[in-house]
Amino acid sequence: MPASPARQLACEILLLVEEHGGYASDLLHSQRTRALAPADRRLATELVMGVLRWRAALDYVIGRAARRPIAQIPLLPRTALRLGAYQLRMLDRVPASAAVHESVELAKAEGPKAAGFVNAVLRHVSRAPLAGLLANETELARRREAEFSHPAWMLERWSRFYSPEAAAAMAEYDNAPPPVACWPPQPVAGVEFAPGQLLRTARRVKAGELTQTPAFRSGRMWIQDxxxxxxxxxxxxxACGRILDVCAAPGSKTALLAALAPEAQIFALERHVRRAQLLARRLRRAGASDRVQIVAADATAPWPLTGRFDRILVDAPCTGTGTLARNPEIRWRVQPQDPERLAQLQLSILRRAAGGLAPGGRLIYSVCSMEPEEGPDVITALLAVCPQLRVLPAIEVLATIADLRVPAAALTEGPWLRVLPGRFATDGFFAAVLTAASS
Ligand SMILES: C[S@@+](CC[C@H](N)C(=O)[O-])C[C@H]1O[C@@H](n2cnc3c(N)ncnc32)[C@H](O)[C@@H]1O
Structure with a gap:
């Protein structure tokens, strides 16, 4: 009997993520999942996200059982092994025989030898707690990598920049499914909500599948961390100002800005045409397309926009290390040199943005990255080349947000906004607010 539809799809998505750089959450919400029954879709999601989150821990136990490094195992049997090991170790409801059989079926696409190998290895995969298996592991980096299922270099730098406890808490948050947060606060049939943690205007889904409701499909309800x-x-x-959202696609923040300032003139700039189309679709669904002008352009080059702006948001491209619970594959993709490389791009975009600011206007810089190179260091470099800018302490701005549900001080680190993943049930973000001198 071939593998079940949920496992076949999970395997297909994991191969696309690893071989073609796909994003699991996009693939799990794409056309390919539509034909699945809701229970199968839920299982496929659990398997894909679980395997990506726990990859290093799974690889450790597979490596022990196979008596060879996981990297030496070809991709398809390796993926079948990770799926099997995840079910054996993390899903009580799947009988061991089923977990092994399904993975053997998946590996048959590679040939009978691969199927036999997967069968033999999974029969030796230990179901003992990881802590016990790691007790004799002498190499510290290897041990931490498996224990927290994050690259050792990432854990090491988070420990150094924050603290070992904070790094462990961030990794723990990344390894569980994050809550589904949404706005605006309104009832939706079939869905039970809890209040937002940070904002009175936000809700968190307690029960029900928001994505399957007409309210979500019609754009009355938005999912956004x-x-x-x-x-x-x-x-x-x-209220009546000119606002520019730079690096705007897919438009989550543009749509919310349009809702918060219905009278404002909003512009949204995005480099990639395909992503600009996503942004356009998003704004159409939000009923805001006639109020937002979309510009497809490179924000590091002279902008095809005239006039100055009262507010410029630069939600820059970044490593995304604050979103690893939502995008677990990123942790295996980001390289130690990436924060420094992206910081150059972020600075270049910010320098252009500074030139577009009206006197007294504000430039808001944000990244969903935990890396200091992409946060405070970028702002230090910006201030060195744009002396007309000064930092407005984030706490002062946060203190004026009427809908904030937590003390502003809980969201700041020095003059910056800094939210670590898991400090609240949210992604991690860094943000800085800068003002231009009024004369
Ligand atoms: C972090 S995402 C923005 C997310 C968006 N603000 C939201 O809330 O939905 C960064 C965006 O910047 C775009 N981008 C990357 N390089 C750019 C550049 N040089 N100029 C303009 N946009 C760029 C990417 O295509 C991506 O859509």
Missing amino acids: EASQLIAHLVQPV
Whole structure:
């Protein structure tokens, strides 16, 4: 009997993520999942996200059982092994025989030898707690990598920049499914909500599948992490002002800015045409397309926009290390040199943005990265080349957000907004607010 539809799809998505750089959450919400029954879709999601989150821990136990490094195992049997080991170790409801059989079926596409190998290895995969298996592991980096299922270099730098306890808490948050946060606060049939943690205007899904409701499909309800919502509030869009959202696609923050400032003139700039189309679709669904002008352009080059702006939001491209619970594959993709490389791009975009600011206007810089190179260091470099800018302490701006549910001080680190993943049930973000001198 072939593998079940949920496992076949999970395997297909994991191969696309690893071989073609796909994003699991996009693939799990794409056309390919539509034919699945709801229970199968839930299982496929659990398997894909679980395997990506726990990859290093799974690889450790597979490596022990196979008596060879996981990297030496070809991709398809390796993926079948990870799926099998995840079910054996993490899903009580799947009988061991089923977990092994399904993975053997998946590996048959590679040939009978691969199927036999997967069968033999999975029969030796230990179901003992990881802590016990790691007790004799002498190499510290290997041990931490398996224990927290994050790259050792990432854990090491988070320990150094924050603290070992904070690094462990961030990794723990990344390894569980994050809550589904949404806005605006309104009842939706079939869905039970809890209040937002950071914002009175946010809700968290307690029960029910919001994505399957007409309210979500018609664009009356939006799914957006609460820390990401908070960034739009931090912009404090001026009622009748000119607002520019730089690096805007897919448009979560643009749509919220449009809702927060219905009278404002909003512009949204995005480099990639395909992503600009996603942004356009998003704004159409939000009923805001006639109020937002989309510009497809490179923000590091002279902009095809005239006039100055009262607010400019630069939600820059970044490593995304604050979103690893939502995008677990990123932790295996990001390289130690990436924060420094992206910081150059972020600075270049910010320098252009500084030139577009009206006197007295505000430039808000945000990244969903935990890396200091992409946070405070970028702002230090910006201030060195744009002396007309000064930092407005984030706490002062946060203190004026009427819908904030937590003390502003809980969201700041020095003059910055800093939310660590798991501090609240949100992604991690860094943000800085800068003002231009009025004369
Ligand atoms: C972090 S995402 C923005 C998310 C968006 N603000 C939201 O809330 O939905 C960064 C965006 O910047 C875009 N981007 C990357 N380089 C750019 C550039 N040089 N100029 C303009 N946009 C760029 C990417 O295509 C991506 O859509």
